[in-house]
Amino acid sequence: MANIRDVDLNLLTVLDQLVAQRSVTRAAAALGMSQPAVSAALQRLRTQIGDALFVRTRHGMAPTPRALALHEQVRAGLQLLRTGLEGVSSFDPATSRREFRLLLSDVGQVLYLPALMVELHDTAPHVTLTAVTLPRDRYRDALEAGDVDLAVGHLPQLGDAFFQQRLLEDRFVGLARAEHPRVGRSLTLARFVAESHVAVVPVGPSPNALEQTLRALKIQRRVSLAVPNFLAAPLIVRGTELLACVPHRVIRAMPTVSGLRVMALPFATPALQVNQFWHRRQHLDDGHRWLRGVIAKVMSPPGTGDYVDRDAG
Structure with missing residues (x-):
């Protein structure tokens, strides 16, 4: 374990920026230093801390668990120092370049x-x-x-x-194209189950709130297409006979809702x-x-x- 007396505290600002930027080049630019100077500072930190701190990957400089744990404390300490040096009311939105x-x-x-x-x-x-x-x-x-x-x-x-x-x-609503041959101005559970759907499957392991609700209610829908974001679903629905379930505010994000029918879902969904x-x-x-x-x-x-x-x- 490193002793604080053995660590050059000036190097901690380099650690802070390397974790934030995940790149020696970007960290150097943020610090106003040259790339060789940042690389040399990192090497000194590695020696003083006794850990690799960062490893090169195809996505950039990945911090080790030791670097992440150290960074949380360093970040908090640097913020306290900035607050003390600059004063608690130093932020002026009219002039800040933050x-x-x-x-x-x-x-x-x-x-x-x-x-x-x-x-x-x-x-x-x-x-x-x-x-x-x-x-x-x-x-x-x-x-x-x-x-x-x-x-x-x-x-x-x-x-x-x-x-x-x-x-x-917000809440989920159902979407169909305005001229859908089998969907009227309201959506029954039988029609919801009978039709094919475009489902939004976000990147990551956790299902979204709609999927959790469908599982809890034991409602099975036929998914013909899965997309990773909600903004794609209305455009796909407008040009197909697929149905979709999206948060109501997604419709507000669309430049136009012409050609779409927005309906209440035939089952209760929790508020988002x-x-x-x-x-x-x-x-x-x-x-x-x-x-x-x-x-x-x-x-x-x-x-x-x-x-x-x-x-x-």
């Missing part, structure tokens, strides 16, 4: 990023947002490692491990609660708090009021 990284689904990117960018244009013209797409089973690791600032969506797999704020609720999630290390960060407020303003429908932040402890 980058925030958001985990959003394909639907979330289409639905909410335009409104967010309008808000930033008026209040924080130099702030940058970067939308990140990952399989749902990697969200927890990304938040814990500090690779992203926030995750937004219906994410029950995150449980109570993070601070969270409820933003809105959309939250924003963040790690405790960023809870008191002034810029982070500002961003959470902007997201809540843009995404929460009028009249919902403020929601209580929830922390599992």
Whole structure:
């Protein structure tokens, strides 16, 4: 085990950026250093910590478990130092050039990023947002490692491990093309079972809320096509006789809903609660708090009021 007296603390900022960027080149650019200097710093860290810390893969520099565990503490410590040095009220959205990284689904990117960018244009013209797409089973690791600032969506797999704020609720609806020869203005369970479907199967091991409901109710549908995201389903339905089940807000994300029939499903589905999630290390960060407020303003429908932040402890 390394002793803090044996570690050059200046190297910890290099560790922080290497975990965040997964690339010596990008870390060097973020730090304002040369690539050889970052490589030399990494070698010194490896010697002082007694661990490889990073291994090269075809996807970039992958941190070892030791690097990830160390990074969580380093990230929190660096944030405390920045807060102490810069002051708790140093973040000014009007002048800040900070980058925030958001985990959003394909639907979330289409639905909410335009409104967010309008808000930033008026209040924080130099702030940058970067939308990140990952399989749902990697969200927890990304938040814990500090690779992203926030995750937004219906994410029950995150449980109570993070601070969270409820933003809105949604529900599944049924879709058919307007001129479907066998589907009228309502959808019966018998017709739902008899027709062929396009199913949305997200990347990752966890089934979505609809699949869980169908299994619980022992309803079997005939799936003729599976796609990895909800935005593709309405376009496919409009040109075929397939049915689809999508969150109602997906329809809002479409440039046009002409040629589609939106129907209530013939069985009850649970509400899809959309939250924003963040790690405790960023809870008191002034810029982070500002961003959470902007997201809540843009995404929460009028009249919902403020929601209580929830922390599992």
